[in-house]
Amino acid sequence: MGSRSELRDLVRSQLEILLAQKNFEGAKTLLRPVQEVDIAEAIEGLPQAMQVIAFRLLPKAEAIEVYEHLGSDIQQSLIEQFRDQEALEVVENMSPDDRASLFDELPPRLVRRMLSQLSSEERRATSLLLGYQPNTAGRLMTPEFISLKADLSVAQAQERVRQKAREVEISYYLYVTDAAKRLVGTVSFRDLVLAYPDQLIGDIMGRDVVYADTDTDQEAVADLIQRYDLIALPVVDREQNLLGVITVDDALDIVQEEFTEDIYKMGGVQPAGETYFQSGLLAATSQRIPWLVILLLTNAITIFILSRHVNLLSQLISLTFFAPLLIDAGGNVGAQSSTVVIRGLSTDELRYRQPAVVVLRELLSGGLLGLLLGILGLVLVLLVLGQTPLALIVGGSMVAIAATAAAIGAALPFLFKALGFDPALMSAPFITTVVDVVGLLIYLGLAQAVLG
DSSP: OHHHHHHHHHHHHHHHHHHHTTOHHHHHHHHTTSOHHHHHHHHHTSOHHHHHHHHHTSOHHHHHHHHHHSOHHHHHHHHHHSOHHHHHHHHHTSOHHHHHHHHHHSOHHHHHHHHHHSOHHHHHHHHHHHTSOTTBHHHHOBSOOOEEETTSBHHHHHHHHHHHTTTSOOOSEEEEEOTTOBEEEEEEHHHHHHSOTTSBHHHHSBOOOOOEETTOBHHHHHHHHHHTTOSEEEEEOTTOBEEEEEEHHHHHHHHHHHHHHHHHHHTTOOOOSSOGGGSOHHHHHHHHHHHHHHHHHHHHHHHHHHHTTHHHHHHOTTHHHHHHHHHHHHHHHHHHHHHHHHHHHHTTTTTTSOHHHHHHHHHHHHHHHHHHHHHHHHHHHHHHTOOHHHHHHHHHHHHHHHHHHHHHHHHHHHHHHHTTSOGGGSOHHHHHHHHHHHHHHHHHHHHHHHHO
């Protein structure tokens, strides 16, 4: 992994030097043995003025592959710098699903112009995908696949594959449809090669087909591909007509996108259509404002709680010493519980577990953690301050706060899911803030009870 990264950095630095020297033949020679994905990363690391120059040095067939690996911001920057014919050649030769993804990022004016210049076949394929909702199987699929009829012989099917292979996005599977184009089976390339030439496709095809509907959410698509170990997933309409295919590389992109979105949410960042570091300064700031405002207002409750216990705190000022320690420990325990529960919900690990059982388990776990931390806190107070009542308050509060925090951290993601929200919205900052308020109530309430 490290050597591969070092190689990419070396290619990028050498490419930049050659372009600065206007040694274009040397740059072509440098890029010739390099993989397309590594060329894309090298181009992304170049100054913006050099990116389009480097791209134009690539052979046409390789340029399309490289372009599909570039980030959306670089794709948009390049397409706007191309001449009309040059841009059209790039877009025309992209796969329909990648073209639709690109058009999602481009200004509408530019999309309309490019659509009008595409061939009728490519325009129809692209318009079909753009007609589906974003982040659904219909938007992600490619309509380029090989279909067969059940009454074809294996020899005839092999000939059809040879004729169509260069025109479509080949996957490990071939799809069998009936006269109405309804999906009825699949045949793997392995089965097609091993079968006898005179056998019929209907005799060797698998009839138990896993598929997605056009409106299936992209996260569910990735789950299907992972669960059934598929290389590609067919997409059908309501009448079971085969419309397209989603390949495993698209599923990996979905997993990365969904994981990034969950991380943003768990960090208290409002997800946007583009990644955080590709957005401008104002956009990046605005993504973080909503949760920070909510957390600020929620934290203001702690001020009200403290103001209601002024007399108690003035009688024993050392109570204030341990408040940050206790609520921080509770926030950490709650964040840990919410993290494991959110991940379990995301991976379906908790699909068959009762929420009450999971919350109870975390409550007991938090209680045990609190007991350990409480004993340490009790001993710490006795050694440093020698105040037995304060030691009992700190130790007892730690047990109660840790157990409560763990239960809250486990319960809120389940609650949000039941309400139809993404459990990842129960982010660590939010859980920590809620536990801060509850922890302070527990700590001061126990102190009031012990000290009278």
